[in-house]
Amino acid sequence: MATSIYSLNKIDETPTTPLAVPIPSCSRFVIRSPQCPACYAPPSSVSPIQNLALETLLAYWGEAREKKEQFPELKRNTSPTNSSSSSGFEESEDLHNSSSQNEDCCIQKFNIAILGASGVGKSRLARTQYLNRLFFGTIEDNKELSIRENDDSRRSDPELQAKFMIEILDNNIIGQDLNEVHGVIIAYSISDYESFLEVEKFFKEIKGVYQKEVPIIVVATKSDLESSKRMVSTKDGEILANRLGCLFMEVSAKKNKGFYGIGAAHRKEYD
Ligand SMILES: Nc1nc2c(ncn2[C@@H]2O[C@H](COP(=O)(O)OP(=O)(O)OP(=O)(O)O)[C@@H](O)[C@H]2O)c(=O)[nH]1
Numbered sequence: 001m002a003t004s005i006y007s008l009n010k011i012d013e014t015p016t017t018p019l020a021v022p023i024p025s026c027s028r029f030v031i032r033s034p035q036c037p038a039c040y041a042p043p044s045s046v047s048p049i050q051n052l053a054l055e056t057l058l059a060y061w062g063e064a065r066e067k068k069e070q071f072p073e074l075k076r077n078t079s080p081t082n083s084s085s086s087s088g089f090e091e092s093e094d095l096h097n098s099s100s101q102n103e104d105c106c107i108q109k110f111n112i113a114i115l116g117a118s119g120v121g122k123s124r125l126a127r128t129q130y131l132n133r134l135f136f137g138t139i140e141d142n143k144e145l146s147i148r149e150n151d152d153s154r155r156s157d158p159e160l161q162a163k164f165m166i167e168i169l170d171n172n173i174i175g176q177d178l179n180e181v182h183g184v185i186i187a188y189s190i191s192d193y194e195s196f197l198e199v200e201k202f203f204k205e206i207k208g209v210y211q212k213e214v215p216i217i218v219v220a221t222k223s224d225l226e227s228s229k230r231m232v233s234t235k236d237g238e239i240l241a242n243r244l245g246c247l248f249m250e251v252s253a254k255k256n257k258g259f260y261g262i263g264a265a266h267r268k269e270y271d
Helices: 053-070 072-076 093-101 122-131 139-146 152-161 176-180 193-209 234-244
Strands: 009-012 027-030 107-116 163-169 183-189 216-221 247-252 257-260
Touching (some): 183 193, 193 234, 234 247
Parallel strands (some): 183 216, 216 247
Antiparallel strands (some): 009 027
């Protein structure tokens, strides 16, 4: 399994207790806010640029936080590692700590796991996020986002004014590490039917085995491929995601394109 280095700092971790599902290596990629040590750009105060799964996860997270502010008891009921809120989101102690530690600059820690069969483009997807100024957006990005219309995910814009410190776990890590994850992307390739069949397996591992409640997005990758190579239709992807209660997106990391699909069941938690 390939592991890409697309961040500024890489922390290799050896878990102290065995994972429920043993994974050979466990690498974590970290972008350290508040300043890019390479280009000295400030951290982004907006979500990532459009069309990528991470933006949707951040928007969801923003909505969940908003709910918790309206209902403070949800905050009190949140325990560090294994309780879940009624909104389907879970806050870890890490998140609280990072929030308070970074109160001055409003940086929230947000851990994202990208799961999926080998070769579906997980690393490419994550790397694209980085290269697309996900972590270090500009004022121009902000303007661009604010004029977008008819995009449901933008409803929580004000919540996204908080800055995020993002960690992307790109190693199919399921188990102990999932407790630290605030959002999951399950990816499959439109040109690989086997990878499509594996989506449900990953979903069940997350939901069933670990009883973990996190926002999950099903992402179909490589949408730029010509139609003769497509083995999974957009409709099938949408149907699966809807059945699992997840948002659905079809994206091309190569072309940085995509669209938001349906995800009605998942959204009901907030409406
Ligand atoms: N056409 C096209 N190819 C892609 C896209 N994303 C990834 N690929 C290609 O798919 C192959 C696998 O991409 P990776 O990002 O290494 O896939 P992975 O899921 O991380 O693979 P593992 O590390 O084995 O788990 C590479 O050859 C990529 O160039 C895309 O959006 N479009």
